[in-house]
Each structure stands twice: as structure tokens, then as C-alpha cells.
Amino acid sequence: xxxxxxxxxxxxxxxxxxxxxxxxxxxxxxxxxxxxxxxxxxxxxxxxxxxxxxxxxxxxxxxxxxxxxxxxxxxxxxxxxxxxxxxxxxxxxxxxxxxxxxxxxxxxxxxxxxxxxxxxxxxxxxxxxxxxxxxxxxxxxxxxxxxxxxxxxxxxxxxxxxxxxxxxxxxxxxxxxxxxxxxxxxxxxxxxxxxxxxxxxxxxxxxxxxxxxxxxxxxxxxxxxxxxxxxxxxxxxxxxxxxxxxxxxxxxxxxxxxxxxxxxxxxxxxxxxxxxxxxxxxxxxxxxxxxxxxxxxxxxxxxxxxxxxxxxxxxxxxxxxxxxxxxxxxxxxxxxxxxxxxxxxxxxxxxxxxxxxxxxxxxxxxxxxxxxxxxxxxxxxxxxxxxxxxxxxxxxxxxxxxxxxxxxxxxxxxxxxxxxxxxxxxxxxxxxxxxxxxx
Amino acid sequence: xxxxxxxxxxxxxxxxxxxxxxxxxxxxxxxxxxxxxxxxxxxxxxxxxxxxxxxxxxxxxxxxxxxxxxxxxxxxxxxxxxxxxxxxxxxxxxxxxxxxxxxxxxxxxxxxxxxxxxxxxxxxxxxxxxxxxxxxxxxxxxxxxxxxxxxxxxxxxxxxxxxxxxxxxxxxxxxxxxxxxxxxxxxxxxxxxxxxxxxxxxxxxxxxxxxxxxxxxxxxxxxxxxxxxxxxxxxxxxxxxxxxxxxxxxxxxxxxxxxxxxxxxxxxxxxxxxxxxxxxxxxxxxxxxxxxxxxxxxxxxxxxxxxxxxxxxxxxxxxxxxxxxxxxxxxxxxxxxxxxxxxxxxxxxxxxxxxxxxxxxxxxxxxxxxxxxxxxxxxxxxxxxxxxxxxxxxxxxxxxxxxxxxxxxxxxxxxxxxx
Numbered sequence: 001x002x003x004x005x006x007x008x009x010x011x012x013x014x015x016x017x018x019x020x021x022x023x024x025x026x027x028x029x030x031x032x033x034x035x036x037x038x039x040x041x042x043x044x045x046x047x048x049x050x051x052x053x054x055x056x057x058x059x060x061x062x063x064x065x066x067x068x069x070x071x072x073x074x075x076x077x078x079x080x081x082x083x084x085x086x087x088x089x090x091x092x093x094x095x096x097x098x099x100x101x102x103x104x105x106x107x108x109x110x111x112x113x114x115x116x117x118x119x120x121x122x123x124x125x126x127x128x129x130x131x132x133x134x135x136x137x138x139x140x141x142x143x144x145x146x147x148x149x150x151x152x153x154x155x156x157x158x159x160x161x162x163x164x165x166x167x168x169x170x171x172x173x174x175x176x177x178x179x180x181x182x183x184x185x186x187x188x189x190x191x192x193x194x195x196x197x198x199x200x201x202x203x204x205x206x207x208x209x210x211x212x213x214x215x216x217x218x219x220x221x222x223x224x225x226x227x228x229x230x231x232x233x234x235x236x237x238x239x240x241x242x243x244x245x246x247x248x249x250x251x252x253x254x255x256x257x258x259x260x261x262x263x264x265x266x267x268x269x270x271x272x273x274x275x276x277x278x279x280x281x282x283x284x285x286x287x288x289x290x291x292x293x294x295x296x297x298x299x300x301x302x303x304x305x306x307x308x309x310x311x312x313x314x315x316x317x318x319x320x321x322x323x324x325x326x327x328x329x330x331x332x333x334x335x336x337x338x339x340x341x342x343x344x345x346x347x348x349x350x351x352x353x354x355x356x357x358x359x360x361x362x363x364x365x366x367x368x369x370x371x372x373x374x375x376x377x378x379x380x381x382x383x384x385x386x387x388x389x390x391x392x393x394x395x396x397x398x399x400x401x402x403x404x405x406x407x408x409x410x411x412x413x414x415x416x417x418x419x420x421x422x423x424x425x426x427x428x429x430x431x432x433x434x435x436x437x438x439x
Numbered sequence: 440x441x442x443x444x445x446x447x448x449x450x451x452x453x454x455x456x457x458x459x460x461x462x463x464x465x466x467x468x469x470x471x472x473x474x475x476x477x478x479x480x481x482x483x484x485x486x487x488x489x490x491x492x493x494x495x496x497x498x499x500x501x502x503x504x505x506x507x508x509x510x511x512x513x514x515x516x517x518x519x520x521x522x523x524x525x526x527x528x529x530x531x532x533x534x535x536x537x538x539x540x541x542x543x544x545x546x547x548x549x550x551x552x553x554x555x556x557x558x559x560x561x562x563x564x565x566x567x568x569x570x571x572x573x574x575x576x577x578x579x580x581x582x583x584x585x586x587x588x589x590x591x592x593x594x595x596x597x598x599x600x601x602x603x604x605x606x607x608x609x610x611x612x613x614x615x616x617x618x619x620x621x622x623x624x625x626x627x628x629x630x631x632x633x634x635x636x637x638x639x640x641x642x643x644x645x646x647x648x649x650x651x652x653x654x655x656x657x658x659x660x661x662x663x664x665x666x667x668x669x670x671x672x673x674x675x676x677x678x679x680x681x682x683x684x685x686x687x688x689x690x691x692x693x694x695x696x697x698x699x700x701x702x703x704x705x706x707x708x709x710x711x712x713x714x715x716x717x718x719x720x721x722x723x724x725x726x727x728x729x730x731x732x733x734x735x736x737x738x739x740x741x742x743x744x745x746x747x748x749x750x751x752x753x754x755x756x757x758x759x760x761x762x763x764x765x766x767x768x769x770x771x772x773x774x775x776x777x778x779x780x781x782x783x784x785x786x787x788x789x790x791x792x793x794x795x796x797x798x799x800x801x802x803x804x805x806x807x808x809x810x811x812x813x814x815x816x817x818x819x820x821x822x823x824x825x826x827x828x829x830x831x832x833x834x835x836x837x838x839x840x841x842x843x844x845x846x847x848x849x850x851x852x853x854x855x856x857x858x
Contacts, residue, residue, distance in 0.1 A: 029645040029647070030645060032647070053658065054658070056645045057645070057658045058645050058646075058647075058650045058658050058659075059650065059653050059656040059657065059658045059659065060647055060649035060650035060653055061645075061650075145643070145645075146643065148643060175634060175642075175643065222462075323462065326462065326463065326467070327462055327463055327464055327466075327467065328463070328464060328466035328467050328470065328520065328521075329463060329466060329467030329468070329469075329470035329471055329521070330470070432471055433453060433456050433461065435461075436460075436461050436462050437461060437462030437463050437467075438461075438462040
């Protein structure tokens with residue numbers, strides 16, 4: 001198996017789930033694999049097969065997809081080169097799935113989990129030691145077809161020889177951008193991305209009287225280097241999933257630096273309890289509702305009143321000025337205006353960018369040991385600006401040092417400045433396409 | 440005067456970008472492309488300005504139809520909005536449908552050859568995602584004779600190149616199924632090459648031979664007779680720029696004449712506009728596109744080279760049927776033997792005479808006004824070994840073929856190193 005890896009057949013557990021389907025489509029298309037789509041109900045596996053076809057816009061993969069139920073696990077596993085677990089992010093559920101896998105898997109098969117943050121070591125402990133050496137985390141992003149990031153996470157027991165071989169397969173056969181991560185909670189991209197998203201949720205509470213969700217989401221908006229606003233992203237991902245990722249990082253990370261950004265705000269928990277989960281439940285922090293004439297109107301959750309209020313994204317003359325520069329590519333004017341603005345808005349926009357930059361350095365040092373790795377993780381996993389590219393945008397480390405001094409309180413400032421000192425001087429990626437001329 | 444013309448460098452935007460979704464307009468595209476093209480060519484804005492003040496530098500712009508895509512005309516003036524540093528530099532716009540920026544290259548090269556100027560910046564660009572796909576198709580119809588060929592017809596160009604496919608089958612008495620499978624291989628090769636190109640529009644898209652053969656399905660519908668979406672290049676935003684110069688300027692910069700690529704030969708022919716007239720012309724000719732063939736033959740003749748001297752090609756695969764028809768024109772085979780070229784694989788990724796290592800129009804993308812300069816730039820990158828992950832080993836001489844309309848405007852350029 002190790003030399004000249006050949007993955008021709010795979011079994012996916014939880015293939016009808018959102019990520020399970022996305023991952024199945026990837027292996028069935030680029031990987032040309034036969035994919036057993038195991039779901040609790042076979043009918044939902046059948047539906048997932050059709051969904052795979054539309055995800056990669058290719059009828060040719062349909063015959064590679066074979067719907068199956070848990071009853072057929074044995075025959076599926078025995079034929080597979082890779083067994084991929086993509087069930088819900090719950091240790092008991094996963095333990096149960098692994099108990100099925102270990103009954104039929106052999107030690108020449110690769111077993112992988114798609115968990116977005118649970119400990120790979122804990123999951124490995126569900127398997128006997130003979131199977132642990134070929135067990136690894138392979139974390140794809142959503143939507144998988146458009147987001148090429150793939151985090152590869154070994155457990156302590158994973159055979160190190162497997163990693164370069166798998167990495168080559170994921171890169172050359174599935175066209176992924178692979179980042180090798182340590183088994184740290186949230187791994188790399190989610191660790192950084194959800195720091196930003198949860199910060200937005202926390203800040204929305206802090207600024208609840210001046211616009212709350214809409215205000216903060218705009219100040220962290222697309223014109224600061226994102227494809228989607230962070231709170232809008234929380235709705236897209238699901239508030240329950242967001243809180244689970246954030247809580248997991250808070251509970252299991254050993255460090256204290258910027259850790260308060262991982263405290264899920266109370267109002268988010270109460271929205272989850274009321275099943276306001278985001279796009280998948282018809283609304284979360286944003287909601288679209290029909291008026292009496294049936295015309296759809298946009299609403300946003302008002303933290304102050306615990307109610308939805310009509311809303312367009314927050315804007316201001318300053319934001320409009322920044323957008324007008326970006327629209328015609330005047331990135332230099334954008335930079336000057338952003339650095340010179342002395343209002344609370346200007347300070348907040350700079351602070352949010354700076355926190356993202358600094359935490360990217362911190363997390364990449366911790367999770368990969370390579371301070372450049374967040375550049376790949378964030379552009380390929382979130383479509384956000386590669387963090388180091390802010391150095392190129394703003395004109396180097398001196399400017400960033402000033403931004404850090406302004407943004408961070410004394411307790412964190414020194415650590416942030418030390419990280420800046422250790423960082424490369426510039427990114428390998430251009431920044432222009434990440435700065436959107438929209439909120 | 441017949442002064443040599445050298446190539447200093449250039450820049451291509453990432454063709455997967457959607458400027459409308461970024462909220463940006465054509466000024467942002469031009470600003471980035473101009474600045475990066477100058478940077479990649481070792482030329483500062485100040486240098487350009489000084490040369491222009493002496494009457495020795497100009498900007499040439501290739502664009503098909505921004506009047507409809509961007510609701511913006513007078514493109515000569517538009518460059519001034521990109522940067523105050525460009526005030527006063529002469530700008531000219533060339534238009535020849537999908538060969539617009541080859542036309543701009545033609546003008547620029549001619550002015551340097553004549554000795555009038557020393558440096559030309561040539562930018563090709565198009566923003567097409569400003570409109571819906573249906574409207575985009577209608578606008579592309581302006582590259583045909585509207586009254587007869589496109590007015591009131593949805594997706595006119597897929598249909599015109601579908602007619603080319605039918606004409607190929609008829610003229611060379613091809614087995615239609617074998618022919619369609621050959622076209623599928625052309626598509627798959629372009630998609631496969633694009634996987635290596637970090638600026639290619641389709642670098643993350645999936646295409647395999649089965650999908651390319653499954654025409655008429657929901658995911659691969661037919662819009663152009665026997666041709667399906669897998670046979671088409673897709674709507675793209677983007678720009679490409681190059682800087683070309685005279686020997687005098689090269690000496691001023693202290694650059695080596697022998698080590699700087701130059702234009703070895705080029706040709707331009709305009710065929711009859713109507714597709715039916717082209718087919719009438721081809722009736723008495725062994726080539727299905729006789730004017731395209733004449734263009735290639737003249738480029739070979741002017742450069743003193745032949746097919747065997749070319750290491751890599753960038754050709755106009757707006758549709759798989761156009762690449763198929765161009766094989767004989769370029770000299771890969773005698774007309775009617777194209778299937779043998781495809782069978783041999785020599786023109787595909789890893790072959791001895793690779794076509795479109797960039798991914799071509801199908802794989803890399805086709806912002807129509809940009810494609811001529813994009814091909815020219817890719818030829819340059821190949822022979823100076825700056826093509827990175829899609830580099831063709833040891834490439835020294837490259838040829839491009841860019842067509843506009845239904846092969847109405849034909850441009851071929853051969854670039855390499857002088858003796």
C-alpha cells in the first residue's frame with residue numbers, strides 16, 4: 001500500500017451529510033474512485049449520489065457512486081483502499097462508527113476522519129493499535145469543489161511514512177493544497193477563521209447599541225479582505241457548528257494568548273436553543289422574511305432587543321470612500337485612507353485586521369511550525385486574504401507594528417510584536433484580488 | 440525599415456477572477472495590468488513617461504467590445520484613469536473580435552519595426568461577467584455578420600463552430616463518433632494542462648474523457664449542433680500585457696540581443712466574414728480554413744522556419760472544432776489526417792509538440808480581447824523558461840495562432856531567439 005499509493009475504492013460513512021457528499025464528489029471525480037456512500041437510510045445515500053453529480057457538474061461520475069447502508073458496511077469496507085468517516089462531530093457517534101470499521105478493516109487500508117476539530121489522538125484511541133498506524137485526519141473545506149485547502153493531521157500513532165505519500169495523492173490526484181497540521185484543536189484554518197468569526201459575534205454584543213451584528217459584520221467586511229462577512233459566514237456554516245468549533249478550541253487549547261476570543265456569547269447560545277441555526281434553519285443572525293405582499297425583506301438579529309429588525313448591511317461615508325477606491329483598483333489610496341482615519345470605525349477596522357494577522361502567526365507557529373502556512377490555509381480554505389499579504393498592502397512590518405500597538409492591550413502587545421518580528425517580510429501571494437469593493 | 444522587435448516581459452491576471460463579484464470595474468483591471476506589466480518588464484512608469492515625452496513609447500490596447508460589456512467606450516482615454524503617470528502617453532485601441540489584442544500587437548510591432556518608437560506596452564483585456572451568460576452570448580454575436588449570422592439566435596458562436604464541426608465531418612468524410620471522441624480528447628487535454636497553470640480559469644474544475652463524451656446531458660448540454668459545453672471556452676474576465684521594444688532600447692538597457700526573445704515572423708489575413716463564404720472558399724481547397732492556413736504558412740515563411748522548428752504552440756481553441764481545424768493549418772498533418780495527430784498524442788500534455796500547455800482558451804480562459812496577448816505572453820514565458828509549473832522542457836521557439844470571429848481575423852506569431 002505505502003509505495004505507489006493506489007486509491008481506487010473508498011467507503012464514506014456519513015456520505016449523505018453535507019461534507020460527506022462534498023468529499024464523495026471529490027474522490028469520485030478527480031480521484032476516479034468507486035465510492036461506497038454509506039448512510040443510515042439508503043434513500044438518503046441515493047439522493048446524495050445525485051447531489052455529487054451537481055456539485056462537480058459532471059454526469060460522468062454517477063456510475064462511480066454506489067449508495068449503501070450500514071448493513072452493507074462489511075462488503076464496502078473489505079473492497080476499499082480508504083475508509084473515510086464523515087459523521088457528525090460527536091465522539092459517541094464517531095466511536096460507534098469506528099466500532100463498525102474496526103470489525104472489518106485490515107492493517108493495509110487507510111482509515112481517515114474528516115473531523116473539523118476533534119482530537120485525532122482521541123479518535124485514534126477508538127481503533128486497535130494495528131489500525132492506528134494508518135489512521136489520519138484529512139480535513140476538507142466547504143464547499144470542497146471550490147475550496148482546495150486540505151489539512152492533513154496525523155495522530156501520535158500515525159506511521160510518518162504515510163504522510164508524504166498521502167500528501168502527494170491529495171495534491172496530485174485530488175488537486176488539493178495540503179497543509180500538514182499538528183493535532184491541535186481546530187487545526188489551522190478553523191482556528192484562525194473562527195477566532196475572527198467569534199470575535200465578530202463578541203464585538204456585536206459590545207456594540208449592540210450602535211448597530212450590533214450589522215455594524216461589526218460590515219467593519220470586518222469583504223473590503224477588508226474576505227469573500228464573505230464573518231457573521232454571515234457563521235450563518236452559512238450554522239451557529240451550532242460555529243459554537244461547537246469555538247467551544248472545542250476554548251476547552252482544548254492549552255495556551256492563553258487571545259483565548260478570550262473563543263468564548264461563545266450568551267445570545268448565540270440562546271439562538272441555538274431556539275433552533276435559529278443560520279441558513280439551514282431559515283435564519284440565524286440574518287433572516288429573510290416575506291412581508292404582507294410576499295416580497296422578501298432582509299432582517300438582522302438585534303442583540304439589544306433579542307428581536308429581528310429590518311436591515312441592509314451597515315455602511316458609512318468612510319466605508320463608501322474605501323469602496324470607491326477599491327472599485328477602480330486604487331489600493332494605495334485605500335491603504336492611506338484606512339491608516340489615516342482616526343474615527344472609531346477606522347480604529348476598529350484596523351484592529352480587526354491586525355488581530356487576524358497576529359492570530360494567524362500565533363496559530364501557524366503552534367499548529368504547523370511554519371509562519372507562511374496560514375497564507376495557504378486562509379486563502380484556500382476561507383477565500384480570505386493571506387495574512388502576510390497585509391504586510392505588502394500596508395507597506396511592511398513597521399506599519400504593522402504601529403497597528404499592533406494601537407490594537408492590542410498591554411497584556412498581549414509584547415507577544416504580538418514578538419510574533420511580528422519572527423514573521424516573513426512579505427507574502428508569496430498578491431493581495432489585490434482579495435480586497436473586494438463591497439461590504 | 441525592418442527593425443527587430445524584442446520582448447521584455449509581461450503579466451496576466453488570474454483568469455478565475457470575477458471582477459463584478461469583486462465589485463471592481465475596468466479601471467481596476469487596467470491599473471493592475473499596466474503596473475504589473477511594467478514591473479515584470481523592468482520598466483518604471485517614469486521610464487515609460489520619459490520615452491513617451493521623446494515620442495518613443497506608446498500604449499496599445501486590444502479590446503473587443505467594452506462598449507457593451509462595460510458600457511464604456513473611448514478606451515484610449517480610459518488608461519489615464521488608471522494612473523496620472525500615463526497622462527500624455529499616446530494610446531491606441533485595436534479591435535478584431537477575439538483577435539483584438541493580436542491586432543494591437545500587430546500595430547505595436549509595426550511601429551517598432553519602422554523605427555518610429557522604441558517601446559510599446561500592449562494590453563489586451565475584456566470583462567465579460569458584467570452581463571448574464573445569455574447576454575454575453577448575444578454580445579459575442581457582434582463578431583459575426585449580425586444580420587445573417589447572429590441576430591435573434593441564442594448562443595450564435597457555438598452554433599457557428601458547430602457548423603465548422605459538421606463541415607469537417609463532411610469534407611474529410613469522418614466517422615462522426617470517432618471525430619466527436621477526438622474533440623473530447625482536445626477538451627480534456629486543455630483542462631488537464633490548465634491544472635498546472637496558477638492563472639487558469641478552470642484550474643479547479645473537473646473534466647474527464649467520459650464527461651467530455653457525454654454530450655447532451657444536464658451537466659454537458661449541447662448549444663452548438665453536435666458541440667456541447669465541454670467543447671467550449673467559458674466566459675472569462677481578465678487581461679494580459681507585454682512590453683516589446685527595439686534593439687536601440689535593448690542596448691540602452693544593456694540587455695543581450697542574443698538572450699532576449701524576439702518576434703521571428705508574423706502574419707495577418709482577413710478571411711471573408713460570412714461563415715458560408717469561408718466554406719465556399721474551402722470547397723476548392725484541401726484546407727477547411729484556407730485563410731488560416733495561409734496565415735500560418737506566411738508566418739513560417741517570414742521567420743524562415745518550418746513546423747519542425749517549433750517547440751510549443753498556443754492556439755485558438757475557442758471551441759474544440761477550431762483547434763481540430765487548426766492542426767493542419769499549423770502543419771501538424773495534411774488536411775484530413777487530424778485524427779492521427781490526436782491519436783499520436785504529440786500535441787498533448789507531455790507530447791513532443793505540445794499545444795496549449797497553458798490550458799488554452801478552454802482551460803486557461805478566454806476574455807476575448809485579452810487572448811492574443813495572453814498567448815503571446817505564454818509563448819514568451821515558455822522560451823525564457825518562466826512558465827513555472829507548466830513549463831515545456833527546453834522550449835526555444837514558440838508559435839501562436841489567434842483567430843477572431845469564425846476564423847475571419849487570423850494572426851500567427853512566431854517568437855524565439857535571433858541568430
